[in-house]
Amino acid sequence: MVSCRLSDGGMSRFNAKTPMATIGFSSALITALRLLLGAIFIISGSEKLLDLKFFGLVIAEYQILPPLFIPAVAILVTLCELLCGTMLLVDLFSRISASIMLGMMAIFIAAMTNNVIRGLEHDCGCFEFLAQWYGLKEEIGIGPIVRDILFFILLLPIALLGSNRIPWKKRQG
Amino acid sequence: MSKKPLRRTLVASLLLLSSFSPAVSQHDAAASTALAKEDAGELNLSAAKALFDSRSACFVDARSEYAYYTSHIKGAISLSESRFDEQFPDFRQKKSIETLIVVYCVGINCPKARHVAEKLKKNGYRNVKVFSGGLAEWSHAGFPMEG
Numbered sequence: 001m002v003s004c005r006l007s008d009g010g011m012s013r014f015n016a017k018t019p020m021a022t023i024g025f026s027s028a029l030i031t032a033l034r035l036l037l038g039a040i041f042i043i044s045g046s047e048k049l050l051d052l053k054f055f056g057l058v059i060a061e062y063q064i065l066p067p068l069f070i071p072a073v074a075i076l077v078t079l080c081e082l083l084c085g086t087m088l089l090v091d092l093f094s095r096i097s098a099s100i101m102l103g104m105m106a107i108f109i110a111a112m113t114n115n116v117i118r119g120l121e122h123d124c125g126c127f128e129f130l131a132q133w134y135g136l137k138e139e140i141g142i143g144p145i146v147r148d149i150l151f152f153i154l155l156l157p158i159a160l161l162g163s164n165r166i167p168w169k170k171r172q173g
Numbered sequence: 174m175s176k177k178p179l180r181r182t183l184v185a186s187l188l189l190l191s192s193f194s195p196a197v198s199q200h201d202a203a204a205s206t207a208l209a210k211e212d213a214g215e216l217n218l219s220a221a222k223a224l225f226d227s228r229s230a231c232f233v234d235a236r237s238e239y240a241y242y243t244s245h246i247k248g249a250i251s252l253s254e255s256r257f258d259e260q261f262p263d264f265r266q267k268k269s270i271e272t273l274i275v276v277y278c279v280g281i282n283c284p285k286a287r288h289v290a291e292k293l294k295k296n297g298y299r300n301v302k303v304f305s306g307g308l309a310e311w312s313h314a315g316f317p318m319e320g
Contacts, residue, residue: 053242054239054242057237057239058239060238060239060256061237061238061239061255061256063255063256067259120255122237122239122255123237123240
């Protein structure tokens with residue numbers, strides 16, 4: 001893979017004959033993915049922030065973490081979603097943000113799969129507003145797992161080809 | 174001598190006594206009747222409501238804690254099936270084994286209430302009943318809720 005560390009923060013990779021470029025990943029597609037996923041993570045993080053206690057109780061239901069760590073993990077996950085979502089939206093350290101979200105998606109997929117295999121039935125803790133606004137139950141199962149796998153796949157191009165640029169530095173240059 | 178006047182006098186005096194007795198309130202009477210009817214089985218809505226009104230029973234929510242946090246029967250305590258072992262020590266400190274306990278979950282098809290009731294019985298609680306209609310029936314009837 002051609003490595004071009006230029007001031008545009010990696011966008012020149014699309015102009016170079018990289019394998020990803022050849023399979024059709026344009027900067028417009030990366031931007032669209034960034035905006036879409038950024039908005040989704042901000043919505044998800046915001047609703048968790050509004051009721052951290054509820055989110056903590058849902059995490060407890062996964063029966064994976066010791067109770068002592070649950071409040072801290074609830075705050076950490078919420079802040080990660082909010083910060084990474086915002087950074088994806090404004091294209092600030094997009095690659096790092098996408099990589100962090102990739103890691104989180106992997107953990108979510110593993111946790112949900114583990115509990116589905118164990119036969120547990122409980123809330124997913126993903127998009128609670130769907131239940132509150134539209135009455136859709138967000139329980140763990142194939143649906144949320146497939147959705148998180150889709151998010152994982154959509155995050156990959158940003159993590160691999162997105163930029164780590166700092167917009168105000170570019171303007172100065 | 175006819176026995177009819179004697180019987181009438183006895184019934185009338187019993188009715189008079191029961192209507193003036195301060196020890197037996199209407200709620201207690203309804204609760205004891207409901208309990209007698211449902212002694213071996215599960216409680217229906219009216220029996221559960223009678224116990225709720227008499228304040229003689231502790232209502233236990235067997236659903237997940239987050240579901241309890243969202244809404245539950247007024248005054249109920251959370252003792253979820255999934256996290257029973259974590260929650261039980263605290264419950265044991267609050268409620269003695271003689272306490273009359275009414276366990277409920279979502280509705281009639283929810284097995285969690287029965288599972289929690291069995292666990293409570295294994296842990297020494299003798300007076301454990303299951304309100305099979307659960308929260309669905311309770312809220313549909315417009316009975317007190319909180320959360």
